[in-house]
Each structure stands twice: as C-alpha cells, then as structure tokens.
Amino acid sequence: MSRKKSIDEWALDYWLLQRYAKLCFRIYYGKITVINRQNIPHRQSVILAPNHQNALMDAMVLVCNMESQIVFLARADIFKGKFLIRILTFLNIMPVYRIRDGIENVKRNDEVFGKTVQVLRNKLNPLGLFPEGNHGDKRRLRNLVKGLFRIALMAQENAGEGPEIKIIPIGFDYGHYQHFRSSLFVNIGKPIEVSEYYGLYKENQAQAINLLKERYAGEVRKLMIDIHTEEYYATYMALRIIFNEEMRKWKDINDSSLNGRFQADKAMIEMLDQELATNPDTLSKLRQLVSGYEDGVKKAGLRDWVLHKERYSYGGLLIRALGMLILFPLFITGLISNYLPYWFVGSRIKGIKDPQFQSSFKYVIGMIAFPVWYLIIAGILCFVPVPLWIKLMYFLLLLPTGIFAFNYFIRLKKLRSQFSYTTGVDRKIPDILKIKHLRGEILDTMHDLVRRQTAVNVYSR
Numbered sequence: 001m002s003r004k005k006s007i008d009e010w011a012l013d014y015w016l017l018q019r020y021a022k023l024c025f026r027i028y029y030g031k032i033t034v035i036n037r038q039n040i041p042h043r044q045s046v047i048l049a050p051n052h053q054n055a056l057m058d059a060m061v062l063v064c065n066m067e068s069q070i071v072f073l074a075r076a077d078i079f080k081g082k083f084l085i086r087i088l089t090f091l092n093i094m095p096v097y098r099i100r101d102g103i104e105n106v107k108r109n110d111e112v113f114g115k116t117v118q119v120l121r122n123k124l125n126p127l128g129l130f131p132e133g134n135h136g137d138k139r140r141l142r143n144l145v146k147g148l149f150r151i152a153l154m155a156q157e158n159a160g161e162g163p164e165i166k167i168i169p170i171g172f173d174y175g176h177y178q179h180f181r182s183s184l185f186v187n188i189g190k191p192i193e194v195s196e197y198y199g200l201y202k203e204n205q206a207q208a209i210n211l212l213k214e215r216y217a218g219e220v221r222k223l224m225i226d227i228h229t230e231e232y233y234a235t236y237m238a239l240r241i242i243f244n245e246e247m248r249k250w251k252d253i254n255d256s257s258l259n260g261r262f263q264a265d266k267a268m269i270e271m272l273d274q275e276l277a278t279n280p281d282t283l284s285k286l287r288q289l290v291s292g293y294e295d296g297v298k299k300a301g302l303r304d305w306v307l308h309k310e311r312y313s314y315g316g317l318l319i320r321a322l323g324m325l326i327l328f329p330l331f332i333t334g335l336i337s338n339y340l341p342y343w344f345v346g347s348r349i350k351g352i353k354d355p356q357f358q359s360s361f362k363y364v365i366g367m368i369a370f371p372v373w374y375l376i377i378a379g380i381l382c383f384v385p386v387p388l389w390i391k392l393m394y395f396l397l398l399l400p401t402g403i404f405a406f407n408y409f410i411r412l413k414k415l416r417s418q419f420s421y422t423t424g425v426d427r428k429i430p431d432i433l434k435i436k437h438l439r440g441e442i443l444d445t446m447h448d449l450v451r452r453q454t455a456v457n458v459y460s461r
Helices: 012-028 056-065 082-090 109-122 147-156 194-203 205-221 233-242 244-250 258-278 280-300 304-308 314-326 328-348 355-381 388-396 398-426 430-460
Strands: 031-035 046-050 071-075 093-096 166-174 183-188
Touching (some): 012 056, 012 355, 046 147, 056 183, 056 355, 244 430, 304 430, 314 398, 355 388, 355 398, 388 398
Parallel strands (some): 071 093
C-alpha cells in the first residue's frame, strides 16, 4: 500500500483494487441501473449523500459506480489494531466518533471534520457521507444526524456566499438486500447548493444546519422508496410486487425497467398515503387481503409472478423443460466447478446477526474465495494429461458456467412453480383457487382506490 500525502490523493493501488471490485460488483448484481449521472459535477467540492439501508454495501455502490476515489467517514469503533487502521486508511475511510465512544473521543471529531473540510476544498475526490448515521432494514428515510450538514457549512466558509459546496442526494433501491444476482437502482438527484444557507449560518448556525437538513430530506425522499407508515409497512411492500404492473398501466409507463418500476411504486405509495389519511378502512381491508394472500402463496410454494397468468400452456412448459434437459450437462459442469467456494461463502454468513451485513460479507468473501479456488483448479489442471487448449477453455469458462448454473437453478425452480400452479388450476385445488380469488380482490380494491384518488387529484387542480 502506497503512502499518500493526503487521504484524497489519487493512488494507483486503490485504482487497481477499485477495478477488481467493480468487476465483482457487476457479477454480484444481476441488473444495475444508474440514472442522472450528469448531476454529479466533476472536480468540484461534492458530498455524495445516499440513503443508508444495506450496511457496507451502500458504500460499495458508490465505489463501484463512480470513477472517483471517494473519501468516507465511518464509525470509530471499527478502527482497531494498526493493520486494520492501515487498511481502512488505504480505502480512504476516516473515523468519526460517537458519544458511546467516550466524551474524550468525541472531541477528536473536530480534527476529523477539519480533514473532511480540507478534502472538499482540495476538489480531488468527493466526500461520501450517510446522513442517517446508521443503516436500517426498512425502506424509509430515518432520522438524520447533523454531521454532514455541519461539515458542508464549515467547508463553505472558504467561498462565503458564492457557489462552492454541493450536496448530491442519492437514492438506493435494492431488489433484495441479501440475494445474489438481485437488482440495484441508483437514482442521483440534483445538487443542493450549500451557499444558499451560508448567510443564515453566519447568524444562526443551528437554524441553518436544520434548514439544510430539511432540504436534503425533502430531496432524497423523491429519489428513494420512502414508506412512512409502520402499521401498514408490510402491506405497502407486498403491493409493490402485486400491483406494480397494473400501476405502470395507470401511469402510462410503457417499460418494465427498474426506473419504470420505481416511478410506479412512488405513485402508488403516494396514493396509498392519501387513502390512509382520508379512508383508513381501505388500508385495513387491503392489509387483511394481502396477509391472507401472502400466507396462501407461501403455503403453496409459489411467488406472486406465477399468478400473473390464468394458467400456462403445457406445450410451452414442455418445450422449456426440454431446453433445460439439453442444457443440464452445462449446469452440472458449472455446479461442480463452483460449488465449493459458493458453499464456503454461504457458510460464513450464518453467524451474522444483522441481516443487513450479509450481502456485504458475501460480496467481500466471494471476492477472495472464488479467485483462490480458481487458482487451485489452475494448479490441478497443470497435472491433467489433456491438450492445453482444453485446459485453457475449461479455466476461462469456470466463472461463466458458475453464473449459468445459478441462473439455471432459478429458472428450474420457476418452471416447477409454473407446472405446479397450472396443474393446481386445472384440478381446481382449493388452495390455488383461493389465492387466485384473493389476488383478484386485491387488484379490484387497488383499481378502485387509484380511480378514486386520480379523480380527487384531478378535481383538486
């Protein structure tokens, strides 16, 4: 690890590690969509400020989707031991102290804040801060801490009331927090000019910090899934799955991209919030229907997407099954070649109490375990008496066949679900007919709600 004069100075070893981390990141997530990159100005004093729900993975989203070598702040209790401190410093991470770290240590934040202010003034790389302070497992904006806004206004002092420090609100939306090959949507907002609050800051620091904090909260909420209600949180989350396709039709969103799905979810949540405020009985009814539906779907071993059709053609299912049979040898090859590191990664996370750390650990351990395993295989291949081109081809196909095997397994489960659902419909199995009926009731109730709220919104204009 090279020594740097300042933590935000560009470093070749960091750049090389970042390239590798990006490659692994794109393998870990099945689909990544980043929109509005143009909102991040280059070589300016920038604070990247995302919502914080998925522990260390949130920081990796920034590292692996930006070209800059971002400087972060992290809680001080992870800075233990000289070796770990060197690693964290190499990764451009500085400690920030909390009251639980001791009053005498909290005073050291002044020095840390001074360094972060210098990072912003250097304009070499952006600062990455999470205004919520810690992560949570709910898709909502939690209480904000004042550190980011204090740092921003301190750094603004150099330019006075002229444009200088910019806070970039960013919304993250994960398809699933823990699952391998899930989706990730990154929504970058427009810059907030800190200079707009500096005049007030000179007169009343606390008021300026609070107003800037409120401004950020208002902007970042537009960029993320923000479900306020605790009582109906599970209902809202279920409806994001059940009603998203129908909501896209209502909003004339003609694509199923992550952005399109996000826009439909935001519109639906807004309508549900309005309904909760004016007609809470509808939400109570939806909660009961959704709860019964989810229990029934789980009992039947199905997922909501299976019920989007009345039934599936046996001919189409048999053709797909034949294709799966033809590709079965490739699945077995990928499974055998990659099972050991995949099992190892999965076994390491069983003792992690906080589920939000699981994806972070799987990602980091996978970055190490799979290359080590592939090197072991390369060593073994050296002693296998087959032509060199066969060895080389097998080695190069280790990773692709591993991903193929994972996707094959998922498709196999989906095919089995479609067969099970279709036979259940044809045989009129009561449990299947019940969840179909419940889903129809949910859709009818939601359609009535959307019609009513649309009419109210049009009238109010």
